[in-house]
Structure formats: structure tokens, C-alpha cells
Amino acid sequence: MSEQFEPVIIGFTCNWCSYRAADMAGTARIKYPPNVRLVRLMCSGRLDPTFVLKALSNGADGVLITGCHPGECHYLEQNYKALRRYHLLRRTLIGFGIEPERVKLVWASAAEGVQLAKQIAGFVDEIRALGPLAWSMPSKQQLVAEPSVMEEVPA
Amino acid sequence: MSHNGSKPTEKPKFAMYWASSCGGCEIAVLNIGPKILDVDAAFDVVFWPVAMDAKYKDVEAMDDGSILLTLFNGGIRNDENERLANLLRRKSQILVAFGSCAIEGCIPGLANFSSQDQIFDAVYASVSTDNAGGIRPKTHTTVPEGILHIPEFYPVLKTLDQVVDVDYYMPGCPPESHQIATVIDLVLAVLEGKAELPPKGAVIGAGDSTCCDECPRQRNVKKITKFVRIHEMDAIDPDLCLLEQGILCNGMATRSGCGALCPQHNAPCIGCYGPAEGVVDYGARIMSALASVIDSRDPDEIERILDGIPDPAGSFYRFNLAHSLLRTGKVG
């Protein structure tokens, strides 16, 4: 392939922490690749798995879910609901033959513009390495759930 | 309702067809009891392969729009299914996607988890198959008498509305007989000018809420700490919500209308009535609801609890896979 694959990634942000982290990355002129397009929600707890499936089915190669750090949710504890849905969603994606690594959960406080930019850049590389979302049918092995790994922006 | 090209004395025409399905929908229609005689009295049954002899060419010969009502069950697995869907669409004034297969793929739709090769391997090359020659079906085979055709098998199963325009949807695997009877009563009332048809695209023969609405079990605030399967349980509390007992029950996300039959018999709802009104992706509703009430904030513990659902994709999309966001075609 002559041209490098440029993945399209949809990112979901919470209004209070991660969206503000994105604002802060902007204000501080921190650079990250333009592959991510953000959607603002009030809270990561608003994240309906339908949104992730919709993004993947409409052509996104990866989905980034972001929210306040555990214990710091603007709505007290709703990010834990996002955490639970994320775990179940990944397991379900495996059943669809979709690499669970295409969906990633990142916690970012409003102050963590640098860290969020770094996470976005890392995720773009990860999805680039996975290649375009291919609608492969799952193999037997893939149907066995692998433990999911969650990465966290260091506070 | 008047229809073109028919004399006023003539009875309106009725058809029923099965595409990729098991036949349960047909049985459910017969199961409405004496009311089947009302159908016979009110309609001229022109095409119903299960019940009477008929040829495709007979249907082809009919005037377009000459059949008043067609109940179409089964999904679109091959080109024959699709051809008949198009044919019946053309000939019918009202085309009903009848039953889960036609609406959302149902059990045959689960094949959409597998590729065509995987399906053919399972059927023609697994240990239970005596097929030493490794023969695979071909759409055309030349024999001395000429060319034999068998329908072409599609890579995925499609739902009826992914190939033709559908007027109404009647969910269930199969639709409950009492609901069929209700719909027939409605149609008869419409014919007599005593009622009006629902708006096009409506779901008929079902409720507006979800299965829990009809379930008599006691329910409380939900906090899930484990998922168990029925055979792993010593006893099931007959009065308490199954989900609260750790049993994966899809009732909360599944359209009402069946009368919560399964939960009333200690069996969890598996979702045959499909999603509630306006829901885009049925499996996502269950995923979101279940995960929301898992009683843990610890990723490891959440994973441990989720181990209790061995096949999440299969459990959440048992009936709806062919209509799900990830395993459906883009329509419209």
C-alpha cells in the first residue's frame, strides 16, 4: 500500500471533564492526529452502546469513550455505569468478530489536555495497526472472551 | 377497504408464504381455532403453500395488487426467497412481515454470525456429514435432461424489509395465536368499515411496552452481582423477577404482547417479540440495561460477573441479529 491507512475514530466525551480536557489541549496548542471526531455528551453515563455500534456501522474504525476519573464524576458515580457498559460491549463485540481493541475507555479530567492528546495519538496508532474495520465473521477462538484491559490517564 | 379490479361480490384475497422459516408461524395461524373459519368465510385464500397446492406461476398471473392481505413469514436467505418477496409485494395491497424471521431474522438470522463458508463447512463437511466427495451445492447443475437450478444461498440472511417495502410488522416466534385472532378481527372490522387500519409501518398484534409490563413477578431495585443459568440453580423463586435471581432475562427489552408466557413458567424471556417501539438496536438495549445495574465499580469484579454470560452476542441478538446495527445491511 502506497498510502498510510488513516482510520476514522469517533470519540465520546463528557461535558465536564474530557470535553474540557479537549478544550484545554486546544488552548495549550497540543498537537494530536486529526483522525478523531468528538461527540459531546453530558456524561459518560449517557453513553448508550447503540452510539458505539452506530459509529462502527457507519464507517468508524474505532471508538474512544472518555469520562471523568473514577470517583470524580460530575454526576457523582455515573462514569461507573459507562465502565460496566464498556466491559460488556467489548465482550459482545468479540462475538461479532470485531477486535475489542477498537473500542477504548479513557478517563481524563478537565486538567488533562496533554494526557488526552497523548491517549488520542496512541489510540490512532493502535487502530492504524489494526487496519480498517473488516466485517470478518468470528472464529471459534474469538468467541471466547479475553480479559479486557483498561487504560487510565495517570492523574 | 376497496381494491382495484375486483367485483363487489368477490371475496378479498388472502395469501400466506414462508421463506426461510421453521413453519411455526403457519402452525400459529392454524392454532387460532374456530376463527380460522371466519378467515375462510371472509377471504378467498389464493396462495398458501403449507395449506393448499399452488404454483408460483399462478401468483405471477394475478393482477398486481389483487391480493388484499399477505402474511409473509421467514427471512430472505436465498434468491428464491427474495423473488417471492418481490412477487408478493407486487401482488399484495397489504404485506405483513409476519413473525420474528421476516421482521428481524430470528434464529435463522443467527447464521449472520458465520460466513457462508463456515455454514457450508458445518453442513457439508462436518463429522456428522457423509460427504466423502466433498460436494458443495451449486446453483446450476447440468444433467442429461437439461440444467437443474437450486436457489442461490446469500452470504447473509436479510429481513423482509431489507428487500421490499413492508406495510405492517407482526412480531413473535411465532406470533401468539390470541394476537393473530385480534389482528384478524381488526382486518374483518376494517372490511366491514367499522375500523381503520393503523398507520403504515406500525407493529400490530403486540403491546406498546415490554414484557415486564405483563409479567406478574415481583420486581425490586436491581443490583446484579452474578449471572447464573437455570440449570445451575437449585430452585427458582416463582414470584421474584428472574433477573433479580441472576437469570439473564430479556423481558425488560422485549416488546410486550405474548403475555409474559416464558417468565410465568420459570423460563427467562429470550426476546422473540423483538425490540420496543423506536429502538434502533435491540442487543444494545439489553447490554446497556444489564451493565448499568451490575453492582460493582471494580473492573476485575465486573469481568467476573460478566463471565456468567458465556455468549453475550448470541444472548442479546438471538432474534434480532439480522436487524442489528452490526449485522444488517444499510437500508434506505
Add this chain to the structure above:
Amino acid sequence: MNPSQDEKERIGVYVCHCGSNIAGVVDVEDVAVWAGDKLADEGVVVSRDYKFMCSSLGQEMIEQDIAEQGLTRVVVAACSPHLHEKTFRGACARAGLNPYLSELVSIREQVSWVHTDKQKATAKAKAMIAGGVERVIEQEALEPLKVPIHPATLVVGGGIAGIQAALEIAESGSLVYLVEREPSIGGHMAQFDKTFPTLDCAACILTPKMVDAGSHPNIELYTWSEVERVDGSVGNFTVTIKKKPRYVNEELCTGCGICVEKCTRNVIDGEFEAGLGYRKAIYTPFPQAVPKYPVLDTENCTYFEKGKCKACQLLCPTGAIDFEQTEQYITVTVGNIILATGFDLFDARRVPQYGYGRLKNVFTSLEFERLSNAAGPTNGEIVLRDGVTKPESVGIIHCVGSRDRNYNNYCSVICCMQSLKFAHLVKERTGATVYNFYIDMRTAYKDYDEFYQHVMEEGTIFVRGRVAEVTDAARRSGEEDKLIIQVEDTLAGRQRRIPVDMVVLSAGLEPRRDAKQVAHTFGISCSANGWFIEKHPKLDPIATMTEGVYIAGCVQGPKDIPSSVAQGAAAAARVISRINKGEIELEPIRATVDAHKCSGCRICNDLCPFNAIVWHEDEMVTEINHALCQGCGTCVAACPAGAISGTGFSNEQVMSQIEGLLMFEQPVDLLAMAV
């Protein structure tokens, strides 16, 4: 699928240059032309670019287009909505378009400032505008929620923070219900002798405020009472207060104290006197208590134990003793609530190596406060546990239970200054040798470090190091009958054993034992440590995420008296401003249950930390209280029946935005693969 031309929205797209901030990276002219062309099918009828959209000329451009072109939706591609959402909503409103029918797309913070490749940045800006256009089509006209504010206020906790808050509001002319769990208001401060750094007598400065609070015509005092239940929401809370039986009729009691005097039972006072003194079975916790009515302790009362005695009843001149009294429940309506429920002292027994409870001359800070208090059990004499011997040497250990990952990670804020105060008092009263064992000396704030200097000049010996152990096992001569403090002196770089007569443990502050339960009652939440969470740690430390519920004092985190007073006053000021305005406007981002679709599955019932989700058992449906709902949307996402919808961030809005963002991508179509 596409609506016909006349039912289509008429959308205006405005692309801002922001000087060169956006235009330097994004080809804004190209973007505007593209949107007018490629998004025309979606309903875009006007697409412009302009130097500064937020300028008055830029806003007028939008207003003019709304008026002349009949725009029904507006998309501005400029900076973050956190900066200028209000600006453009205002422009729409001025032109008669509902302000919520606009959308601000952040192509500065999310595109031009963070990307360098002009071509890719321009492409991303286009995708984001397509997302904004699709989303704005689904936007609904909304009105801010207006809620009237009931002028009465509930203050929970009668410590210094609560008293201050209550007095401020009462002085402004509004009614306050002040609820206190103990028999008297005053809180921890009433137990102290001196207050740092000025060494004011705590009682001297606190008592007048207590009396003011007790006698203020606008303060209704409920002591020996607890809040049982809170219903409703900002502007109109219904609060049920449980009044525990005092067995004293407050109408008749004059507070003469004869009953206390005549009571035959002496009881160790484990509360106010920290176990160092005695009280009677019928008692007022301390002489300056407000209110003055005593309370009867049934566990130690001879009458309640044996069925006879009644000395207090027989001798009460007004017949105020009432053995038949029972719990009373009082319901009040308030518009706002201030929580000032304070802290618990760290239990020094949890650090066994320091010997509290085992070694008799190890004291806690609260015990020391009582020892040094002129009105305390020893009349202010600092003596050993035997009640007579003056210590010749005293070791004061800082950070007991604080800054310690075995107990609490946080700094309890007040312990350094408290320990310095103790050192000064020991020096002043006994002339003993004083050692202070500290990790770091934290003497921020006005006049605090000066006090530290002063105590150093007095001759207190400061040893920097975390004490390993306090023991009575003598190893060397001079250690006999002493408490030996084993410590690594990190400045000297060696282990030391320092024998002393008395050890004072400067215990840290902890959240109240029932903080979680209280938080639940009021629909707010605790941090991982257990302190109540403020709305914003810097800019709004007195509000909570629950509208109408405020916090003041140590309930929000450890703090000293001046900060508690300031916070109490600040919370009061916020409440007063709400009362004066008469109503508040809330963002109309709220969830709503379609009762017809709700199956009563109860999945959502436990998802709301603000108690906005209400279950109706009789109708088997769930409802959402809009005044309590904060609009996070968690229940909307969770509802398996799709029966809950959320304004401002509806499924349709988000799904359409995703569609728009990906409008020009090529999804792989499974069905297209069908030959």
C-alpha cells in the same frame, strides 16, 4: 427518507475565522462553500464565513439571516461551546429563534489549534459541521426550567459553620430551621479551650453566637433531633425532622438546673468531657448549652432502670419532667438546605503502637482540650491520668491517623496548629519540656507561622520524624516509669528514644461515621475519602451537584474555624441570593419517562444519585422528578424499553450527529456483498 422541501429545516451555517486562529489552519472559505453545496440537501440554505462570528457584526449577521431568510436552525463553527454557546444562543433569541435550536461546532479547540496538516484539518472541520448540521435538525425548542424558591432554609448541624450560616440567613430576614443531633448546639468548638493562633477562649467567642442563634426570632432550633427524610427538590423540599425525647417539657422547663443537681446518678461523660469527667443521668452537656433544657439519658436513669426514683420529677418546680415523652416527627418546607454536619475525630485506638487506651498517660487531642479547659474536669490543670501529677515532659505526636496510607491519606489541616497550641499551653501551665513530633510543619494562613515561631522561641523541641512507637518498656536508665517515644529523627539522621511523662496524640479529622447515609438522604455524594463532594473544588466549594443543597465546614473536608465560618457565611449568601431572586432557572436538559412505554422493569430505579427517579408501586411505572434531575442521561441510556428520553442530548440528536460525522465515509455493507 428525506423530508420534502417544505417541511425541511432552513439551516444557516457560519464558519468563523477567529482572525487567523482558525483560518490559519482551516480553509474556512472552502468549508463555507462546501457546506452550502454538499449540505444543501440536508437543509443548509445559508453558509457564510466571517472574521469574528462572536463580534457584534457576526452576531447581527446571524440575526439578519434568521429574519430575512427564515432560518429555523443555526450552526456556528467556531470555538468551544463552553466559551460562546451562550453568545450564539443569545443571537438566536434576539432574532426570535428559540436559542436551543442552535449548535456550536468547535473547530478551533478541536481542529485548528490541535492539528497542523491544513488539508486534513479542513476535512475534519467539514465532517464536524456535517455532524452539527445533522444534530441541529433534531434539536428541539426548549425553555429554561423556572422553579420558585420557598423562603425558609434548613441548616443541618449546629457547629460553628452551621451557626454562622443560620445567623446570616436569619439576619437577612428569612426563616431558618437549625437541626442539631446533640442536646446543644456548639459542636466541636464548644469543647475547645483556646483557639489558635490568637489563643482566644473558644467559649468566649462561641457562646454569644450560640445565644444569638438560640434566641433569634427567625431561627427555629431543633436540638436532640435528626433529619429523617427529605422529599422534593430545590425550591421546595419537604423535610421530616425526628425530635428525640428529652423527657423534659420544653414549654415548662426554665433551665433552672435543679433536676440536674438533685439527680443521684453520676455518669462518666464520654461525649463532651471525652471520658475525663462526670455528668448526671439528666444533664446539659455544658454550662453554656443552648438550649438550656436538660436531656435525660434513659440508659443511666434509675427510674428507667428500676422503675423508681423520679427525684427530678418530684423536685422540678415547674413539673417539666415527662417520662412519657416519645419521639416526635415534624415536617417543614424549605427552599434550600445547608449541610454542616462536621467531622468525627480519628479514633486513636486504631494506631495500637501509640498505646492509647493501653498506656494510661497517652491522651487524645480532645482529652487534652478538656484537660486544659478552665471549665473542664481539672479546672484547666494539665495533669496526668491520676488527676494530680503535673508532667515534667510531654510528647505531642502530629498526624495521628492522617497522611498515613494505613488510615487516611489526606492532611487533616488543623493538627499542626492544634499541636503547637498544645505545646504552648503545656509550657505556659506546667513549664514542662515539650517535644513535638511532626512529618512536615504546615502553618499556612494568617498569623499561623508567627505562632509557630513563637512556640519555637518558647523552647518547644521539634523532632522531625514519624513516631514508630510509644512504649512503657524501659531499656535504659532514665526510662523507668516513663513513656518512651521511639522515633527516627530525620533531621539528625538517627533513631532516638525520648522518655516523657505524657503523650498527646494529635488525632486527625474523619468524615462522620454516617456520612454516606446522610449523603444519600440529601441526594449528594461522598468522595472516596468520605467527605461530601462540592460542585467545583475551586470555584464552587459550597454548592453540591444537587441543586438547593449546600455544604459548609468540615463536612466538605478538614478545615479550621475561620474557614468553616467563611464557608458557612458563603453558603448562606448563596441561599439568600436565591431567596431574594424568588426563583431559579435550570438548564432544560432533563430526562422524561413515557409512562405508556415504561414496563416497570425497575432497571433505572437505582441509577440516579440525585434521587430523581421515582417508582410508583401502585401504577408500576417510573417517573422522573425534573427538579431533581441533573440531565446526565444515564437512565436514558439504560432504559431497555427506550421509554426514557432526554432533552438536549436525545438519542436522535446523538445518532444524527454520528451519521453526520461519518456522512462521507464508506461503511462496509454486508448486504452489498450478496452477489
